[in-house]
Amino acid sequence: MDIGVPKEIKDQEFRVGLSPASVRVLVDAGHSAFVETVAGVGSGFTDDDYEAVGATIVATAQEAWNREMVVKVKEPLPAEYSLMQKGQVLFTYLHLAAARELTEQLMRAGVTAIAYETVELPNRSLPLLTPMSIIAGRLSVQFGARYLERQQGGRGVLLGGIPGVRPGRVVVLGGGVVGTEAARIAIGMGAQVEIFDINVERLSYLETIFGSRVSLLYSSPAAIEPAVRAADLVVGAVLVPGRKAPTLLSADLVNQMHPGAVIVDVAVDQGGCVETMRPTSHSQPTYRVSEVLHYGVPNMPGAVPWTATQALNNSTLPYVVKLANVGIEALNQDDSLQKGLNVWKNELVHPAVQEVFPELL
Missing domain, CATH: 3.40.50.720 (NAD(P)-binding Rossmann-like Domain)
Incomplete structure (x- = not known):
């Protein structure tokens, strides 16, 4: 051929x-x-x-x-x-x-x-998406940490903190491959991490990986909203194979976040899980809505x-x-x-x- x-x-x-x-x-x-x-x-x-x-x-x-x-x-x-x-x-x-x-x-x-x-394999895993999801998940926190820097327009938070100053708060929406890898990097940086997912079995599995180093929470508006309001970095890691990602962050909730907080929506190539998110590019990766920095590059692994x-x-x-x-x-x-x-x-x-x-x- x-x-x-x-x-x-x-x-x-x-x-x-x-x-x-x-x-x-x-x-x-x-x-x-x-x-x-x-x-x-x-x-x-x-x-x-x-x-x-x-x-x-x-x-x-x-x-x-x-x-x-x-x-x-x-x-x-x-x-x-x-x-x-x-x-x-x-x-x-x-x-x-x-x-x-x-x-x-x-x-x-x-x-x-x-x-x-x-x-899709018989066990419902996605073998050709997984390697890029691993990379995108890891990059999401790497880029998020960068754009939290004041010179990049962020609120000036060091995710790992230092003794005497609290670490940054990272909220991960979705506990699949992207969310797991995002949490792995955020933990490695010393951040305070919360993962939200609707699959209780997945949350139980994540407990075997992360133990008490991560807060593992069932995804509901009542749980997500206060966490997002307090977050320094939010990572959108929602995946519904083949379908448009559900919207988990409304424009109103984004408006309640800290000025200079950062949202990295890895789900943007499936429509995004943040109402205010739109696709961006590596040349112009971010924009602001309600003083919150939005990062929506759909081909993150291209970096x-x-x-x-x-x-x-x-x-x-x-x-x-x-x-x-x-x-x-x-x-x-x-x-x-x-x-x-x-x-x-x-x-x-x-x-x-x-x-x-x-x-x-």
């Missing part, structure tokens, strides 16, 4: 769909990889690195897109819509629940769109591409190989991959996204 790897064009997105190591596996299996020039430079991979393992370097995005399968990291942007082709397999993150225009464009183009974030690209490829490569070896028939052979299918033959087929856009059926 001919596989295209275009350069990512999202703002400061330095990850790449396939690393040279992944390309080598595909080439050794008899496939051809066409990598857009400098596509891997941001992750530390040169064109020479790709050519050394048998890839063909192409000069334009169109040449990379003009293949049976395209492997990316982030969703196609408007400049790429015209490059999509009928019957082509597109394997990437899509997050369609928060992207009606993209959903319509994928349907119109007739691509077979498989989303990393909805590939650490050397780590993120390799972590992503470790998980995606087996599925890429299956698709390359047997084509679309791989969907019938692998139930987990089948659950990743979002658009097929001009139709929206993923149940969760169908619930968001019933008018497109």
Whole structure:
């Protein structure tokens, strides 16, 4: 199979769909990889690195897109819509629940769109989302700590505090992978951490990890509101696979937070769990509402591409190989991959996204 790897064009997105190591596996299996020039430079991979393992370097995005399968990291942007082709397999993150225009464009183009974030194992885990969720969760506190600095517009709180001065208060909304990793970093910094989740079993599991170092609380408005009002940093870590994230922080509640407090909403690529949150970019990552700093970058792992690209490829490569070896028939052979299918033959087929856009059926 001919596989295209275009350069990512999202703002400061330095990850790449396939690393040279992944390309080598595909080439050794008899496939051809066409990598857009400098596509891997941001992750530390040169064109020479790709050519050394048998890839063909192409000069334009169109040449990379003009293949049976395209492997990316982030969703196609408007400049790429015209490059999509009928019957082509597109394997990437899509997050369609928060992207009606993209959903319509994928349907119109007739691509077979498989989303990393909805590939699901029998145990309901999300193997292609998990590595980026780990990174995003860890970065959420790293970025939150940075923007709490006064020079960055924050309230000037050191999350770890010092003897004689209380540590910063971190509220994590959601106890899944993102929330767990956010808490792990916040604890490591010495912050006071509270995690909210609606799954009592998950909270019990988190107790085995964190013990008494974290307050583990059942998620309800009555519990969340006073915690958020007192917080220095709030991390939105809510995930409902394939669906838009529920709104847990209203504009009114944001208005009651400390001036200079920070909200980092990792759920922003699924619509966000904060009413006042909108997507931002690495170039302009924050804005203010009610004197509260909002950080809504939807591709946070793009800030650490050397780590993120390799972590992503470790998980995606087996599925890429299956698709390359047997084509679309791989969907019938692998139930987990089948659950990743979002658009097929001009139709929206993923149940969760169908619930968001019933008018497109």
